[in-house]
Structures are given as C-alpha cells and as structure tokens.
Amino acid sequence: xxxxxxxxxxxxxxxxxxxxxxxxxxxxxxxxxxxxxxxxxxxxxxxxxxxxxxxxxxxxxxxxxxxxxxxxxxxxxxxxxxxxxxxxxxxxxxxxxxxxxxxxxxxxxxxxxxxxxxxxxxxxxxxxxxxxxxxxxxxxxxxxxxxxxxxxxxxxxxxxxxxxxxxxxxxxxxxxxxxxxxxxxxxxxxxxxxxxxxxxxxxxxxxxxxxxxxxxxxxxxxxxxxxxxxxxxxxxxxxxxxxxxxxxxxxxxxxxxxxxxxxxxxxxxxxxxxxxxxxxxxxxxxxxxxxxxxxxxxxxxxxxxxxxxxxxxxxxxxxxxxxxxxxxxxxxxxxxxxxxxxxxxxxxxxxxxxxxxxxxxxxxxxxxxxxxxxxxxxxxxxxxxxxxxxxxxxxxxxxxxxxxxxxxxxxxxx
Amino acid sequence: xxxxxxxxxxxxxxxxxxxxxxxxxxxxxxxxxxxxxxxxxxxxxxxxxxxxxxxxxxxxxxxxxxxxxxxxxxxxxxxxxxxxxxxxxxxxxxxxxxxxxxxxxxxxxxxxxxxxxxxxxxxxxxxxxxxxxxxxxxxxxxxxxxxxxxxxxxxxxxxxxxxxxxxxxxxxxxxxxxxxxxxxxxxxxxxxxxxxxxxxxxxxxxxxxxxxxxxxxxxxxxxxxxxxxxxxxxxxxxxxxxxxxxxxxxxxxxxxxxxxxxxxxxxxxxxxxxxxxxxxxxxxxxxxxxxxxxxxxxxxxxxxxxxxxxxxxxxxxxxxxxxxxxxxxxxxxxxxxxxxxxxxxxxxxxxxxxxxxxxxxxxxxxxxxxxxxxxxxxxxxxxxxxxxxxxxxxxxxxxxxxxxxxxxxxxxxx
Numbered sequence: 001x002x003x004x005x006x007x008x009x010x011x012x013x014x015x016x017x018x019x020x021x022x023x024x025x026x027x028x029x030x031x032x033x034x035x036x037x038x039x040x041x042x043x044x045x046x047x048x049x050x051x052x053x054x055x056x057x058x059x060x061x062x063x064x065x066x067x068x069x070x071x072x073x074x075x076x077x078x079x080x081x082x083x084x085x086x087x088x089x090x091x092x093x094x095x096x097x098x099x100x101x102x103x104x105x106x107x108x109x110x111x112x113x114x115x116x117x118x119x120x121x122x123x124x125x126x127x128x129x130x131x132x133x134x135x136x137x138x139x140x141x142x143x144x145x146x147x148x149x150x151x152x153x154x155x156x157x158x159x160x161x162x163x164x165x166x167x168x169x170x171x172x173x174x175x176x177x178x179x180x181x182x183x184x185x186x187x188x189x190x191x192x193x194x195x196x197x198x199x200x201x202x203x204x205x206x207x208x209x210x211x212x213x214x215x216x217x218x219x220x221x222x223x224x225x226x227x228x229x230x231x232x233x234x235x236x237x238x239x240x241x242x243x244x245x246x247x248x249x250x251x252x253x254x255x256x257x258x259x260x261x262x263x264x265x266x267x268x269x270x271x272x273x274x275x276x277x278x279x280x281x282x283x284x285x286x287x288x289x290x291x292x293x294x295x296x297x298x299x300x301x302x303x304x305x306x307x308x309x310x311x312x313x314x315x316x317x318x319x320x321x322x323x324x325x326x327x328x329x330x331x332x333x334x335x336x337x338x339x340x341x342x343x344x345x346x347x348x349x350x351x352x353x354x355x356x357x358x359x360x361x362x363x364x365x366x367x368x369x370x371x372x373x374x375x376x377x378x379x380x381x382x383x384x385x386x387x388x389x390x391x392x393x394x395x396x397x398x399x400x401x402x403x404x405x406x407x408x409x410x411x412x413x414x
Numbered sequence: 415x416x417x418x419x420x421x422x423x424x425x426x427x428x429x430x431x432x433x434x435x436x437x438x439x440x441x442x443x444x445x446x447x448x449x450x451x452x453x454x455x456x457x458x459x460x461x462x463x464x465x466x467x468x469x470x471x472x473x474x475x476x477x478x479x480x481x482x483x484x485x486x487x488x489x490x491x492x493x494x495x496x497x498x499x500x501x502x503x504x505x506x507x508x509x510x511x512x513x514x515x516x517x518x519x520x521x522x523x524x525x526x527x528x529x530x531x532x533x534x535x536x537x538x539x540x541x542x543x544x545x546x547x548x549x550x551x552x553x554x555x556x557x558x559x560x561x562x563x564x565x566x567x568x569x570x571x572x573x574x575x576x577x578x579x580x581x582x583x584x585x586x587x588x589x590x591x592x593x594x595x596x597x598x599x600x601x602x603x604x605x606x607x608x609x610x611x612x613x614x615x616x617x618x619x620x621x622x623x624x625x626x627x628x629x630x631x632x633x634x635x636x637x638x639x640x641x642x643x644x645x646x647x648x649x650x651x652x653x654x655x656x657x658x659x660x661x662x663x664x665x666x667x668x669x670x671x672x673x674x675x676x677x678x679x680x681x682x683x684x685x686x687x688x689x690x691x692x693x694x695x696x697x698x699x700x701x702x703x704x705x706x707x708x709x710x711x712x713x714x715x716x717x718x719x720x721x722x723x724x725x726x727x728x729x730x731x732x733x734x735x736x737x738x739x740x741x742x743x744x745x746x747x748x749x750x751x752x753x754x755x756x757x758x759x760x761x762x763x764x765x766x767x768x769x770x771x772x773x774x775x776x777x778x779x780x781x782x783x784x785x786x787x788x789x790x791x792x793x794x795x796x797x798x799x800x801x802x803x804x805x806x807x808x809x810x811x812x813x814x815x816x817x818x819x820x821x822x823x824x825x826x827x828x
Contacts, residue, residue, distance in 0.1 A: 011626060013450045014594070015440030016635060019433060022455070026429030036427045041436070041453035048451075066715065112609050132804075134605075153627060155807070276697075276718075282704030283690075283697030286718040290696030293772055293805055295720075301728065302718030304690075304700040310715035310758065314728060344724065358707055391707055 001089035002175065003029060005039045006052050007313065008067035008077050009152055012041045021066050021157050027054075028161055032170050032227070033178040034062065049080040053147065061145050062173070064165070067152035068117055069135040077149060078122065078138065085140065087122035092136075095119040095127050099134045111244030114186050128164035132156050137164060146173075178230030179224045181240055184347035185250040185403040186217035186259055193218055196246050207239050215396040216259065222253075232290075259403045264292040272376075275344035276302040277315050277336040279327065280354040280370065286398050300344045315339035328353050328373055330382045338380055348409075349375045352402050357389045368394060370403045374409055381409070415587065416474035418442060419453045420466050422481035422491050423566055426455045435480050435571055441805075442575055446583060447590040447639075459483055463494040467561065475559050476578070476587070481566035483532075483549040492536065499534035499554065506550075509533040511539050513548050525814070526570050542578035546570050551578060560587075575638045589733065593638045593646030595654055599664040600631030600673055600818045607632055610660050622652050629810040630673065634665075635655065646722060666821050673817045678706040680824035685791075689758035690716040691750040693741065694768040694784065698813050714758045722801055729753035742767050742779055751787030762823075763789045766816050771803040782808060786816045788823055795823070 005025055010256030011017045019041060020061035026036045034126055037060065042048045056063045068077030082089055096119035103111050118135040121127045135141070137160035137256040140147040148165050185193065190213045197220075201209045207225065212219040222231045222239050243408060244251060250373045253262040267274060276286045276299075286302030305311040308322050317335040325331040333353050341349025354370030373380065383405055387394040419439055425431045440450045451474065456462045462483070470477045482491030494520060496503055510533035518526050529801030532549045535541045542551030542562075547570035554561040562579050564571045568741045581772065599607065604627045611634075626633040633803060635654050638646050667676040682690060690700045700716030703709055719725040722736050731749040741747040747767050768784030774780035782801040787794065797819055801808040 010637075011442055011624065011635075012437070013453065013639075015437040015445050015450075016440075016594075018437040018594075019453075023426070025431040026427055028429075030428055033636075036429075037457065039427065039433075039453075039455035044450065060726065112605060114608060114612075115605055132807075155629070210430065222500070278697075281701070282709075282713075282719065283692075283700030283716050286697030287695070287701050287809075290718070290720065291806060291809070295696075299696075301724035302697050302716075302720070303728070304697065304704070304716030304718075305714075306704065306710055307714045313757070314715065314717070346610040350475045392705060396706070 001034060001062065002038045003034050003062045003064070004056045004060040005036055006056055007041045007152070008044060008049060008065060010043045013043055021154055022348050024154070024158060025064055025066070025161060028166060029169075030178060031180055032166060032174050033176045034169065042346075044076060046076060046080040046083070049077055050084040050372065053081055053084060056203075057142070057145050057147060060167070063145070063147045065147070065149045068155050069137075069149060069151040069153075078120075081140070081147070081149070082122035082125075085122065085124075085142065087124050089120040090121050090123045091116075092127050092389055095121065095136050098129065099137075102134055102374070103172050115383060116273075124240060128160050131159045131163060132154050136160075139165075139168065143273075151274075162324065175231050176231055177226060179220045179226075181221040181236040181237055182255055183222075183243055184217060184253045184257060184259070184262075185220060185247065186252055188218065188247065189213075190218050190251040193220070193247060193250075194226045197243065200242060200246060204239065207235060208230075209239075209243075213395055215393055216400050228391065241244075252404065259287075259400055260288040260408065261292055263289065263403050263407050263410065264295060264298075266407060266414070267298045269408055270413045272347045272348050272410065272413070273298050273300055273346040274350070275300045275340045275346045277340040277349065277351040277373075278302065278304050279306060279311070279336075279352065280356045281352050281395055281399050281402070282306070285350070285352065285402055286396055288403065300346045301340075302342060311336065314343070316343065326365065328355055328365055328369060328371060330384065331405040333373035333382050334373035334375070334380050337375035341375045347376055348406075349373075350402060351375075354387075354398060354400060355389045356387075356394045356398070358391055370394075370398050370401075372405060373400075374405060374408070381405075415448060417450045417474065417476045418470045418474040418701055419450055419781070420470055420477060420479045421453070421566070422458060422463060422479060427457055427480075435566065436559045436567055438568070438572060439480070440480055440648075444582060444592050444594065445594050446580060446586065446588050448583065449592060458490060460494040462491060462496070463491055464498040467495055467498060470554070471559050471561060475554050476565075476583070477559070477561045479563045483502075483552075483563060483565040484535060492534075492775070492813050495554070495561070495563070496536035499536065499538075499556065501538055503534040504536040504537045505530075506533050506541050509535065509550050512543065512550075515698065516548055518592070520572055520665050527644075527770045542574050544570050545577060550574075552553055553579075553582070555586060560772055569587065579693075588761045590639065590641055591643050593648055595636045596669055597634045597651040597654060597657055597665050598631060598667045598673070598676075599634060599661065600666055600707060600814050602661065602664040604632050605628075607634070607661060607664075607690075607815075609790060610618065611657065614656060614660060618653065621649060622719045623657075625652075629807055630814050631664075631666075633641075634661075663822075672705075673821065674702040675706055676705065677817050677821050677824065678709060678712070680821060680828070682714045684824055684827045686824065687712050687760040688762045688764070689754045690715065691712045691765040691787075692718050693720060693725070693750075693752040693824055694770045695765065695766050695809055696720070697813050697814070698809055699764070699766065702813055702817065714760045715754075716760055717754055725750065728757070730757065740779065742769055742785060744798065746784055746788070747785035747787035747796050748794050749787075751789035755789045761790055762820075763787075766812060768801075768812065770805045770808045770812070784808075784815075785817060786811050786812075788819060790823070801810065 132155035138149040311317040336351035351373035357367035540553040551574035552563040725731040750765035765787035771781035
C-alpha cells in the first residue's frame, strides 16, 4: 500500500514554517501499519497542486494533503482539485450549520463571503468534521484510491486526522497490525541507554527498538509487526518488562504520558499535597504541574521568587543565608523547599535555583549551574547539576530534572 | 530559476524526525533571491534516490539533497547518484587527510573501512569541506544544472550550506532578490484580519500578503520580489506602514519577536518593574516573561495562587471577597493584580483567574471564562473573555491575551 503526503503552501517552501505536520501524519499512519513512501511540499499555485495530485494518485493508493483549506484568498487547494476532478462545488448545509455555530461562538453574527465558501464541498467528495476550526477536511475516493485533504493548521489537522481519517483507513484499508509501545525515560542520555540495551535487543527477532531523544528525555519505542493484535500486546509487554529490568530507574511512564502526568498520578496515589518555589525556571514547573486537569486537588501554590526580597518575603529564606551562600546554593535550595512547604502547609515542597544563562555566571558558579530542593515532613534533599548555556533548553531540562527527582521520592512512598 | 530540495531517509518518512533542514535551506536560499519550488522526502532506497534525482534535475536548475552521506551502512545517497551519472568513485587525498585529522581529534588512531569510504568522491564532482563532521558535501554540475549533496546532520548541513553552497550560488547564479517582512498580531482572528486587509492588498502589485495563524496569534507576512535590496526595504516598509494604519492595534512586533519579548522591550523602555499573580495559567505567564534573558532587571516575582488560601496569604485578597464574588470574578482579578503590586513593591501587577477546563464550570461561570487584571499606581483595569474548553490550548490563549493587554497598557506610557 503506497502512501504519499502532499503539503501545500509557500510558507514551507520559503522556510517560514517547519513542516511538522508530515511527521505527525507519518507517525499516526505507522501506528496503523501504513508506511509513508514520499512527502512532497509544493506552493499554492493551481497547476502545481493539480500536477502533484495527479502524479501522487498515479503512484499511491492513499494521498494525504494538508494546507490551503482556510478562508483566505490564498487557500486554493480545494478549488484546484475540484477543477482537476471536474467536480462542481456544492454548498453543504450540514457543514454550513456547523460553521455558523462556530462563528457565533467566536462572537460573529454574520459570516463573511470567504467564510461561507468553506462550506462548499466538491460534489461526490465527503466533508470530514473539523472539531477545532471552520474549514472541514475532505475525502475523495476515486477508482479505489483515497485522497484526503486537511487544513494546514496543526491543531485542526491533528483533530481531523485522529477523528476521521485514521478510523476510516482502519476500517477500509488496514490489514496488518503494527503495534507500538513506548516507554518514557528522563535523566539518562541516548548513548548510555544504547550501551545497556543494544546487547539485549540484538537477540530479539520480531521487535525493534528506537531511541527518540528530546530535551525532555529519551523515549524508547518498541515496534512489532504482524497479524494479531493479541500477539502484539503479549510480545510488547514482555519486551517492555525486559527494558524495565535493565533501565527501570529512568523510566517514568509509558505511551503518551508526560512526566507531569506521572508525577500527578503519584501525588494522588500517595495522597500528598504540594507547593513549588522556583527561581530560574520562572514558573515553568508550577505550570507543568497545573497542566494536568484536576491538579487543584493537590497543588496549593507556586512562588516565582526571582528577586532575593521575594525569597525572603514569600519563602522565609534568611537574608544572611543568601548573603553568605549566594542565591544559587545548596543551602538556599533547601531553605526554599522547606520554606514553601511550611508557609503553604502542604506535605511536599520542591524548589529550584540556578543560573540559566546565557550570561550571569562566575568561575565558581558557572552558567548552567542549578540546585534543586525537595522537602517533606521527614527529610530535606538537594540535587545539583550543571546544564549547558542555552537558556530555553536549560529551562526544559531543569524542569524535567526537578520533576524526575520528585517522581523518584514519591515512588518510594508507595 | 527552479530550485528543489530532496531529503533522503526513512526517519523522516516514519515521522521519527521532523525535517527542519528543508526550512533552513529554503530560508537561506530566499535570502539570496532563490525560491524553492518543491521539497521531496524519500527513503534510503537506491532506485528511489535515483528516480528522485532524475526527475528533479529535469524539472529544476538547482537541486539540493540532504541525508545519506554518513559512515553507516544505510547511507547510500552518494553511491546511488554516482551510479546514476556513471561516475566512478575516486579516493580524494585532500578529503582523506582532513578526515584523518578529525578522527584523530575525536581520539581515534585508525579510521574504519566505512569511515575511509567517505573520502571517495564521484569523478568530476567537487568535494565541499565539512567544518563540523567527516563526510564532505558534494557538488555536481551537469549541463548547466547544479546538484548539491550534504549530510543530514543539521549542524554539518548548516556549515556546508553557509560556507560553500551559498557563496557558490551567489557568484554563479543569483540575480534577483526576494525580501520578506513579517508583522505579528495577537487577539484578532485570521478571518477578521482578511476582511479588513484583503481589499487593501488587492491594489498592491509587487507585494503579496500571507496570513499565518497559530494559537498565539496571526502573523502577517509581506513578500516582495525584484532586483534591488534597497528598493525591497523601501517598498516593504511602506506596505508595513499601511498594515499598521489598518490593524495596528493588534500588532505587537515584527520579524521573529515573541510577544513576551515585545513586552520586555516596553518594560525596559518605560522603566517599569512587574510582578504576576496567576491562578488558572499556573505560572505560564511568569515563565514566558522570564524566558527573556535579562528579565531579572524588571521581573520581581510571580505567585501561582491556586488555592484560595494562597490568594489570601500571598496576595491579600480578602476571604470575604472570594466568598461573595467567587474566585473567578472581576473583583478578585482586580484584587490579585493590586495585591501583588503592593506586596512586591513594583510598578505594575497583572493577574489572571479563570476556569480552564475541561470541567469545573457552572451555568453562570462556564468553562473557558477568564478574568485578567492590570494594576499600576494610577489605575486598576480588568478584562473578561470566554475561551474554549480545551485546557492546554486555553492556557496558551489566555497567556497571550494577558500579555497583549499588558502590551497595550505599556504602549500608552511611552
């Protein structure tokens, strides 16, 4: 089964945006056993679009297009393809009604002429609902070949793909099963993981392991291909167990679970309440913890104590301690964690203080130096780590380091 | 002049990596007036590579390939193309010597057989130095058409592009200039912008306008094409001025400037210090403000007052007020902003309180309802807006709404 992706839009050809849509589509298709053979990016011109669609549909059974389906003048994908297939455009009353509601929700009484045109569907094509935007996706089925069209806005593309296109392909096209199981690690590098796991994996036959590194950690993706979903689940579970045996201390979750979600789960399971005191991460740790719906049950407060005055006022860190040890120090990290814990009256306080860069370091305290604290009723712990000099990358890494440390402490309470 | 990019590698087709190389190449070429007409991603197969190169060189005067030039077994781009062009591989002594030095630098005494093959150059092609890796880039010139090849590792690709390919193209090929200017808006939708601007833009001849929407706002990108960089700048400036006249109240910056950077600039220009009190955004606003290097000069603190107790303790919001009006109310938003301003002793306090969802709403206070406050020495302002029901999307939108409101107030102080 040949699959091809076409992305439409000069923004991509001009390098104004990076085409992350294609990677998302490719991954989603791979999960249901469909492999993409080619990705083509073209501009917004009518002949370009028609040429690319014609070639792709000769070559591939499934063609997925994104881009050029919005309300503005330069969004012409639909018209170009309708013309190519000689399908007249017909106003779809269901789509129109759905759009009217959405516009009303945005506070518009009247839809513009451009807006209304989004409800025009090529005769014979099927409109696919767009849960997060106005322009619907479209499906064309011609001589047993599928052409899907989605807006290029990532949110809308993802929703239409997940809710319409994947289910349609699963029902109508897929025969073999590709099963994927992902374990998520944090705090250990790709090279170290590979040194431990490669000798193990080499003995496996039907399962492959990929290392997917990011600033947040390294995902371990296990892939199995065959005919039975049941067999897939059994084999993948066995493989995952093996990975746990070897690198379990670094694994915090599976699938799409984020570190903050794994932490949230442990906070609930241990019945702990928490508060956060941050300096260099600027509120990002609190923000991650409260990304999880229902976090108000255990998250009491966060304090971003950027100034030393704030550290004294809000966290009762003694001024003398800051003077003696410096704001970025083991002692201040400990005092911040214990300070917020006591002030907030919660079970656990965590803290972070450091120099994220790109400037502000000294020979003794270089850019990238970070201390983190953890305090509960029984103990106060401090970790120290040196990160790089890239401010925003450091920030992501520090937040994950702090939450991974918290995750380890909570795991011990279970 | 037709330009085409070919990226080689199953990692892209499987969605394991996002192809950010193409965007970088496209931007770099655009800067010297060359527009990419097509980007094609294919797998590591010999026939696939040969087919893609053949088609591309028929269609385009300049073809730029990345991927499949490293030392590992599956890196076959060079061999496939040498075979296609019937060029024997010849060991290049200059490349070999350069590689030997680099391997020694890495601490290897002996190069592996695979490593040495990287010094083999198709006869008639030119090796392009790789300042940050071992495999050189390659240039083929056939019947006046250029084919460039680079490794897929972003760092190496960028170096070879900048140091070899761009200078070669500038000397041998370039004649025209394409100039781009982007204005960034927040708080207004693509459709509303288009309704206002489309009639204006329709009269323009040499300049085109594209709308690039995201959760954070809509970018307005102006593109001009011609012969002189000077003329480009003048025309684009005039066009930007026109956009300001029509939708200026929504524009916060230009180019790559983020909203928090535009706000940071205004805080510095007005000499204002600031503190933030957040509930539903969980620290994200403080985090955005402190993403900007040097923010400790004006950012004093943030408080994430998730619990009502925290609102009382840290922001001095009266318990009676919360009881009477509810935590999500105009009065509490105002009290939070003024409370943090006074406690922190700063010039400006801003606040946000709301129900981000997906649950927790009531008929009077639905999911998505958010109030924001702004307080300085002279006034306290409150905004109110209803967002959707998607927690994380709401969060991004609310943060941008709050910072846009702050930007407007700061602009008045200039």
